[in-house]
Structures are given as structure tokens and as C-alpha cells.
Amino acid sequence: MKYEPGSRFFDEMFTAQGEVRPHYQGVLDYLDRLGVREFQRRHELLDVAFRNQGITFTVYGDAQGTERTFPFDPVPRIIPASEWAHVEAGLTQRVKALNAFLRDIYSAAEILGDGVIPAELVYTSVHFRREVHGVMPPQGLYTHIVGTDLIRDEQGEYLVLEDNLRSPSGVSYLMANRQAMTRIYPGMFENQGVRPVQQYATELQKLLSSVSPREHGTVVVLTPGMYNSAYFEHAFLAQQMGVELVEGRDLFVDSGRVWMRTTGGRQQVDVIYRRVDDDFLDSLAFRRDSSLGVPGLVEVYRQGRVAIANAIGTGVADDKAVYAYVPDMIRYYLNEEPILNNVPTFLGWNAEHLDHMLANAPELVFKAVGEAGGYGMLIGPAATAAEISEYLEKVRANPREFIAQPVVGLSRHPTFYPDSAEFEGAHIDLRPYVLCGDPVTIVPGGLTRVALRRGSLVVNSSQGGGSKDTWVLDHDGPALPSGMSQLMQGDVTGAPGFQAQSQSQFQGGFGSVPIDAAQEPHGALSPEHAQRRERVAEEAQIEAYEQSHDPPPPTPPDAKQHQSQSQSQSGGGRQSQGQSRSQGPVDSPGGHSYQQQLEKDELTGGEG
Structure with a gap:
């Protein structure tokens, strides 16, 4: 791979002496074998896949239109196991302190009385909600989902740039990125020991259910609607969790409880994963002109009959001025020194x-x-x-x-620019996603955002940024000599709640090679033979992907009864013969799983 790491910024893949870091060696070898032309061809396939699946975001006030495909660079950001352990410990410490802070300021406010944080700073925050002072959410948990933005400075130290505690977005892109990468660049993962990420929806659903006031309560995702910038994510997460996606007009309050309108009558709602800001949640408590929320919701919340994630009022803790005092919160509540420093x-x-x-x-x-x-x-x-x-x-x-x-010189990472067909350094940050249950759970990696405008330090998608797949390894590198990687067991063959099926090591969601051949360990072959076979299998898979964009021929009526036991030739060979797909999260309108919808989109070009 032709690339100039430079010396001014910390480079994720190369040392200051120009040597590849051990945990990147396997990917670098793969890119060299693949070549720029083939890499670019597959990059174009990724763009097609994202368009077909509707992986978009919205930019408001743009004269060129608001709906855009989220830009994605296929060169993954890789974090070795020991490095991730440090990040994970620091994030766990931080969210515990933030939750303790919220629990404190909405009750006794001892940290303010002790003068650790100026009371004026907290009470003048536009996100401090007096309406919920004295309200204790289920299990005392305010911050169910946290997205903390991390950067690396010129010395390679991880620093916290900001905390996002209201409605952190972007996790759907993390999951979609991994799914696309395993399909378009399956050989890149071989023997890497990449930890899976697709279990996030299952863990999120467990966390939300755990705070329900009733046993076996009903969970919903509350969205502002299809014109919201993160609507794709709202729908994605609801489908992955197997819960209803609702708007404010779908819910109402009666007899001190929240209800959902359904075709079968009203149904009580116990947990609301809201993606609506506080101001718009309840027109009786906050903005009178809001039609996005549920009138009377705050009163039901105060009575403890519905849980809201994240809790009302959490925004005060991600106020950028309050952020400066998080290290003091850690010392005050946990009696520990911060593991991750602030900027x-x-x-x-x-x-x-x-x-x-x-x-x-x-x-x-x-x-x-x-x-x-x-x-x-x-x-x-x-x-x-x-x-x-x-x-x-x-x-x-x-x-x-x-x-x-x-100004902090964000670390740089090799990034492919199609206009020049070259790899260049681009600045990146990292947003890990933290589920604050007991215990705290962190998705291995997170969303790496990349500043795609040359020379820019701004990674936000609204400002021309994109994303990368983020790998957390189960070792410190170089690549493992073993056979099947952990990722191929988790992200491709089905983490719990995502897709329970057995797949060939080389299937990756599109195409297949013979099962017995795919399962034969590379250790039995010479390195040259193994690489040649890997390339042949990967090319067969990509060819199957390209062919799958043509609609499949209709299935004869007498063959439908056999579809659960054999692979459809037009379906890309997504499961082993003799095995049927277990039912995944249910999509309420059509009663089918999100994965099945993706397969339909891929086969029909996104139509129908």
C-alpha cells in the first residue's frame, strides 16, 4: 500500500519510523494482495449496498438536498486488546460518575453544596429540568445509553472530547458498517480475532427491559418521525430489538398510564427508548407547541409507571461547560483518579x-x-x-x-480517496457506545468518524465526515495463526438476537464455497496455496454479490415447502444445507426480520 504517514500527527497504522504497527500487519498484507483496482471496485459495491439499504442521514438547511448516504471508508481502524482494556476501564469509570452526578443534583445536590462544582453552572444549564427534581428513575439509572467521543493527541494518548447522554446516535452505522465489510471484504477478517459488535441490539433490549416497572413490560422506540436526521437508526434499532417504532401520536395517557394504539386495541407501554429531546416530550410540561411527544407523559414518569431512557434531564451532564468538571466528579463520587483525561x-x-x-x-x-x-x-x-x-x-x-x-492534532488513519485512487492520512475520532446496566457493557470498538475533507479536523457527518469499521482484537497483534476468527463466529454467523444460523467461514452473507472445503484449516496448506484459495473463494463471493443485484426467478409453488432446508441459488447461500433460519427480531408491519428485509433489498436493488 502506497501511503505517507507523516510525522506531525499520531498515525494509527504506522510508527514515526514508518514501520507498521503489529496489530495492522494482517490488514496491510491483505490490502497489498488485493491491489488498488480491486479495492476500489469493492468500495463502489459498498456504496451501492448502503444506498439499497437506506443507510442515510439528514443535513438540514442544505440547498443540495437533505438526504445523503453516509460516507464510509473501508480501511478499518484497529484497536489491540490491551489498548481497548484501558479505554473500557476509563469509560466504565466515567459513566458511573456521571450517573452518580445526575442522581445527586436531582436530589440532595451534595456535590454542589460541597463546592466541587459551582451551583450556578448547573442551574443555568438549559438542560437542567426542575420538572423532574426529586424523581428517582427505576434502579436510580439516568444514563442508560452513553456515547463518549474520544480522540488521540499527537502522543497517541486517548482523551475525552465530550459526553453524549441525551440521545447518542450513530450505533446503527457501526453495525451496518461491520455487516457490509464482512460481505464485501470477507478475506480481510481472516485470522484477525476481531470481536463482534452485532450483539448490541440484544444487550440494549435486555437493558431496557430490566428497568420496566412491570414484569415482561412493553418496550417501544419513540421517534420524532421520518424527517428526523437519525430516523434510519430509530427504525433499525426497533427492528433489531423486535419492538415497536412509534411516534408521539401513537401513544396516549389514560388512568395514569401510557398506552399505545394498535389494531388490536390499546396496549400498555412500560419503557420508552426516546429519541425525542426533552423540550418536545410532553406539551403539558415543556414546549406547548410540541406535537412530537405525549401529553401527560411526565406525570406518569413522576409516578413511576413508565421508564424513559435516557431519563429526562440527563442533558445537564453533557453540557460542554459541565464536561470540564467530570474529572472532579470521578474523584468526588468514586474516590479515584480519572483513567481517561479531558481536553x-x-x-x-x-x-x-x-x-x-x-x-x-x-x-x-x-x-x-x-x-x-x-x-x-x-x-x-x-x-x-x-x-x-x-x-x-x-x-x-x-x-x-x-x-x-x-487545537488538538487528532490522530490520522490511512483512508482511501476514490478521486485520486490513493490512500491518504485523514483525521479520526472514536465514539464508543456504553450500556450502563449492571454490569456496564461497552460495544467492542464503536463508531470511528473520519474527516474526509482533506486537511479538515471536523469529523461530523454534517460537516463532510464519514465513518470506518472499528475493530477491537482479542490480542495485541500480529494476526492470529488459528483458523476461524471470533468475528466470523459472531458478526456473520449470528450473535444472539441478530441471526442464529451456521455459515461457512467464507460465506459472509453473499455466495458460498463448499462447506467441507471452507472448514478445512489453512494450517494443512502451504501459505501460497492458502492465499490462492482464499482469493478464489473471496472472488466467488463477490461475484455472487454482484449477481444477487438482479431479481431472482420466482420460486415454483411446489418448491416453497423445501426452502427452510435448502439454499436458494439466487439467495447468495446464506445458510448451510440442512439448517433452517431461526426467527430473528420481528418487524411489526410485515412480520419478517430485518435481516430478511436486507436480503430482499439486495436481491431486488432495494425496490419492492
Whole structure:
């Protein structure tokens, strides 16, 4: 692979001396064997797959249109086991402290009384909700799902950039990325020992069910609707968990309980995984003009008859000004030193900090504390004098609403640019997803976001960013000499709740090779023979993928009864002969699993 790592930024794949890091050696060898032309051809297949599956996001206020396919770069970001253990421990520590902080400030507020965090800072946050003060959610859990953004500085140290505790998004792209990679680049995973991610939906469903006020309660996903930027994710997660996707108009309050309208009559709702902001949840408690929520919901919540994830009022803990005090929270509640450090932060409400911010604006990154998605930012070194002057007027007018941080040189990663057909360094960050049950569960890896605009430090999709598949290995590298990798057992053959079936090592969801041949260990062959056979099998799989975009011929009536026991020749060989697919999460409108819908999309080009 032709690539210049440079020396200014920490490079994820190569050392400062230009040597490949051990945990990347297997992928680098694979890319060299594959070649740029074949890599680019498969990259184009990924774009087609994402379009057919509707993997999109929305950019508001864009004259070119709002609906876009989420950009994806196939060169994976790889994290070795020991490195991930450090990140995992730091995230677990952090979410425990954040949950303790929320539980405290909505009750006795001891951390404020002890002067660890200024009370003014908390009570002036637009996300502090007095309406739920004194309300204790089920199990005292406020932060069910957390997305914490991490970066690596020039020395390679992981730093926390911000916490997302209201409605962290992006996990659906993480899962879709892995699914697509195992299909289009199956040989890349061979012997790598990549930990699976597709169990996330099952773990999320377990967590939500565990906070239900009733045994065997009903869980729903509440969405603002199809025009929301993350609607694909709302639908994806509901389908994967096998629960209903609802809008506010589908729910109502009666007799002190929340009910869902169904064709069979009303059904009580016990847990709401809401993807609607606090302001719009209940027009009787918050914004009177909201039609996205459920009137009366807050009162039912106060009575303990419905659980809401994440809890109302969690946004105060991801206020970008409150973020600066998370290390103090860790020391106060856990009596521990932070495992993961913050980026140094200047607070506009602090007079000394404000003076520093105003005097050094060309060297700092400014952020509005209530904004997200890359909006409300000013990157001083990249801004003009006029832009800085205009921005500072806003800061002076309302300093509480702004913070500033030094420019951190985000780590870079080899990224493929189709316009030049070359691999170039692009800046990345990482958003792991934390499920805060007992115990805390973290998806191995997370969503790696990449700044696809050359030279940009902004990774947000709304600002031209994309994503990468993130691998967490079960070792520190190089690649394992064993046969079948853990990923192929988890992400392809079916983590619990995703797809319970047995597949050939080389099937990957499209095409197949003979089962007995695929299961023969590479150790019985010479390295040259093994690589040649791997390439042949992979090419056969990709050919099957390309052919699968033509609609299959109709199945004769007398053959339908045999479909659960034999592979359809047009279906890409998704399961071994003699085995039937166990039923996955049910999609309420059609009664079929999401995986089956993906298969239909792939066979019909996304229509019908």
C-alpha cells in the first residue's frame, strides 16, 4: 500500500519510523494482495449496498438536498486488546460518575453544596429540568445509553472530547458498517480475532427491559418521525430489538398510564427508548407547541409507571461547560483518579478563562455548549479575522454558552480517496457506545468518524465526515495463526438476537464455497496455496454479490415447502444445507426480520 504517514500527527497504522504497527500487519498484507483496482471496485459495491439499504442521514438547511448516504471508508481502524482494556476501564469509570452526578443534583445536590462544582453552572444549564427534581428513575439509572467521543493527541494518548447522554446516535452505522465489510471484504477478517459488535441490539433490549416497572413490560422506540436526521437508526434499532417504532401520536395517557394504539386495541407501554429531546416530550410540561411527544407523559414518569431512557434531564451532564468538571466528579463520587483525561477546557462564564479566550481566539477551538453535530463551532487557526470577530461578539454577549479548547492534532488513519485512487492520512475520532446496566457493557470498538475533507479536523457527518469499521482484537497483534476468527463466529454467523444460523467461514452473507472445503484449516496448506484459495473463494463471493443485484426467478409453488432446508441459488447461500433460519427480531408491519428485509433489498436493488 502506497501511503505517507507523516510525522506531525499520531498515525494509527504506522510508527514515526514508518514501520507498521503489529496489530495492522494482517490488514496491510491483505490490502497489498488485493491491489488498488480491486479495492476500489469493492468500495463502489459498498456504496451501492448502503444506498439499497437506506443507510442515510439528514443535513438540514442544505440547498443540495437533505438526504445523503453516509460516507464510509473501508480501511478499518484497529484497536489491540490491551489498548481497548484501558479505554473500557476509563469509560466504565466515567459513566458511573456521571450517573452518580445526575442522581445527586436531582436530589440532595451534595456535590454542589460541597463546592466541587459551582451551583450556578448547573442551574443555568438549559438542560437542567426542575420538572423532574426529586424523581428517582427505576434502579436510580439516568444514563442508560452513553456515547463518549474520544480522540488521540499527537502522543497517541486517548482523551475525552465530550459526553453524549441525551440521545447518542450513530450505533446503527457501526453495525451496518461491520455487516457490509464482512460481505464485501470477507478475506480481510481472516485470522484477525476481531470481536463482534452485532450483539448490541440484544444487550440494549435486555437493558431496557430490566428497568420496566412491570414484569415482561412493553418496550417501544419513540421517534420524532421520518424527517428526523437519525430516523434510519430509530427504525433499525426497533427492528433489531423486535419492538415497536412509534411516534408521539401513537401513544396516549389514560388512568395514569401510557398506552399505545394498535389494531388490536390499546396496549400498555412500560419503557420508552426516546429519541425525542426533552423540550418536545410532553406539551403539558415543556414546549406547548410540541406535537412530537405525549401529553401527560411526565406525570406518569413522576409516578413511576413508565421508564424513559435516557431519563429526562440527563442533558445537564453533557453540557460542554459541565464536561470540564467530570474529572472532579470521578474523584468526588468514586474516590479515584480519572483513567481517561479531558481536553483542557476554558469556560466562558469564568472571568479569567474568558480573558484568555478573547486574547487567544486565533489559536483556540470555540464551541457553543448547547450545540452538537459540529454546529456552533469556530476553529481559530482556520478562520478569517472577520469570522473570529463576529464569533467573539456572541461570546461576549453570552459567555456562559461558550467554551474554548486548544487545537488538538487528532490522530490520522490511512483512508482511501476514490478521486485520486490513493490512500491518504485523514483525521479520526472514536465514539464508543456504553450500556450502563449492571454490569456496564461497552460495544467492542464503536463508531470511528473520519474527516474526509482533506486537511479538515471536523469529523461530523454534517460537516463532510464519514465513518470506518472499528475493530477491537482479542490480542495485541500480529494476526492470529488459528483458523476461524471470533468475528466470523459472531458478526456473520449470528450473535444472539441478530441471526442464529451456521455459515461457512467464507460465506459472509453473499455466495458460498463448499462447506467441507471452507472448514478445512489453512494450517494443512502451504501459505501460497492458502492465499490462492482464499482469493478464489473471496472472488466467488463477490461475484455472487454482484449477481444477487438482479431479481431472482420466482420460486415454483411446489418448491416453497423445501426452502427452510435448502439454499436458494439466487439467495447468495446464506445458510448451510440442512439448517433452517431461526426467527430473528420481528418487524411489526410485515412480520419478517430485518435481516430478511436486507436480503430482499439486495436481491431486488432495494425496490419492492
